[in-house]
Amino acid sequence: MSVRTVIEVLLNPFLARLIRSNQRHPLVLAAFFGLLALLAACDFSGARPRPNVLLIVLDTVRADHLSTYGYSKNTTPNLTALAGEGVVYERCLSPGSWTLPSHASLFTGLYPRDHKTTCELPRVLRRKYRTIAEVLAENGYATVGFSNNAWLNAATGLQQGFANFFDIWRERRPDGRSADGIDEGAATTNERIFRWLDHDTNRPFFMFVNYFEPHLPYRPPPPFDSKFVDANFDPIMVAEARGWFHPRELGYVLKVPGMEVTDSEFEVMHSQYDGEVAYLDARLGELIEGFRERGLLDNTVVIITSDHGEHLGDHEMMDHKMTLYDALLHVPLVIRYPPAVHQGSRVSAPVQLIDIFPTILDLCGIDEDQPEDSRLLPPSPQQAPPPRLSFAEFGRPTVFLEVMLKQYPGVEYSQFDRSLVAVNDGRYKLISGSDGRSELYDLHRDPGERNDIASENPDVVADLTNRLTDFQAKTPMQ
Structure with a gap:
């Protein structure tokens, strides 16, 4: 005993x-x-004390725009340095393409099919679903959250289990900037985190952080605003791109006359999005150094990921709505924890955001039944488990359809009035819509999902459709 x-x-x-x-x-x-x-x-067995947990979401960051993942531009030197002390998961997939369902899955280890926190009402994570914060709190952890995304509020249920949760986004000015005008909240967030660490680290803690900078509009502060700007770019075009506020992107998606975007304009947007990512990487480096200076880093499980990616003209789309392409689903995942994670490793086997929930509990030595569809993240390539199917979902976008109708009345939008579900077997990916339309991609030959091969591969479509039917029949999304 x-x-x-x-x-x-x-x-x-x-x-x-x-x-x-x-x-x-x-x-x-x-x-x-x-x-x-x-x-x-406390751990009385003579083993090391339970670690702290730092879970960071770089909101709206797609993996293929990070130099850590082979991107040609040096956007993430600090993340790359941290990855050298931990493990990089090269194929981490989100089960959702926007904030609410993705965070609910991250916090519970459940698919949207199960927690039902989607676009449709009531858009609330119900109390019956236990979050990672709740489990850790029950096991003696201090729990604290810092968020720059308004969807992560008490009303949506995503603050369940947190003793303290700081809504940094509430302090923004009407133009979306933080009160100091520097950014969308990253600088303020780090200040608040350091203040909390200097007063509340007398027991193991679970800290969640959501940074928001790469979200529309893309307007990184100096010098990151010019870091990736080509000398040939028109300064007026750059200024216009930095002023693109929601719902301007919907005009492009809906093909509203006068809302077209040229290839040159998208190049400018890429430069500004990359600047946002690089700026956020600098703030990430600042945060990690703050943990290191306080002697906390080596006894902290550091997990860095994203909730979803971003369309930057891919598939004639912008923002992160209406699709389940990998531009939205393929997210970064880096874990640093020297006592248990192989340093400098890269795991190529596909993993999912829902796997973070049981992995945190395992690293903290907490015995808890894990959600059925999630599994432990391998700490090294040699320990990667056999491949499994991954699924993603996008519920009928009622909240976004309302914005479309209000902003652009009379414009045809019925092609987006549908729910989507996708299955990925490691090579083939099927995206199936509630309106009967389906798309099939060979991710080995076509990682950008540009060539729909559904009509040429009816057997593959039939097999993956059966897998989707089994998946949805288990607990149908309501």
Whole structure:
């Protein structure tokens, strides 16, 4: 019997008596239960103490625009340096293409099919679904979140389990900039994180951080605004691209006259998006260095990922709506934790965002039943498990259709009034719409998903359609 178990057995008979006798002394009770929380977080077996967990979401960052993933432009030197001390998962797939379902899956280890937090009402993660923050809190962890995305609010249920959650996005100016005008909140976020670390690290903690910079509009601060700008770019065109606010991108997607975007304009947008990524990478480096200076880094599981990618003209789309192409689903994933992760490794086997939930619990030594479809992330290429099917979903986009109708009345948008589900077997990927339209891609020969081969491969379509039917029949999305 462990020392922790002995403590629990000995204390249980006295809890009721303690509470009755100290009802008029709340400070005594608070001190006692604080001690219990510390004991619960301790490891009495002689092994290392439970680690802290730092889970970072680089919102709207697609993997193929990171130099860490082979991109030709040096957008992420700090992430690359960190990856040299950890493991890079080269094929991490998100189960959703936008914030709400992707974060709900990240926090629960469940597909959108199961947690049902999608575009459709009520757009809330229900209390019955346990989040990683809740599990860690129950095991003695301090839990804190810092978010720059308005979808991660108390009303959507994504703050379940966090003792403290800082909505940095509420401090933005009307133009979307942070109060200091520097960025979309990354600088302020780091300041708040360091302030919290300097006062609240007396027990293991779980910290979640959402950075927002690569979201539309793309307008990185100097010198990142010019870091990837070609000398031949028209300065007026650059200024216009930096002023593209939502829902301007919907005009392009809907092919509204006058809303066309030229190839040159997309080149400019790429330069500004890359500048946002590079700026965010600099802030990431600042954060990691802050952990290192405080002596926290080596006992912290650092996980860096994204909730989804971004369309930058791919498939004649912008932003991250209406599709399930890999421009939106292929996200970065880097983990650093020297005691358990092989340094400098790269895992090419496909993994999924839902795998982060059980992996955190395993690294923290917490025995908890993991969600059925998730599995532990391999700490090295040699330990990669056999391939499995991955799925992604996009519910009927009611919230986005409302914006389209209001902003561009009379424009045809019925082609987007459908839900989507995709299955990927490692080579072939089938995207199936509720309107009966399907697309098939050979990801080995066509990683950009430019050539739909559904009509040429009816057997593959039939097989993957059956896989999708089985997937949806398990717990149909409602």
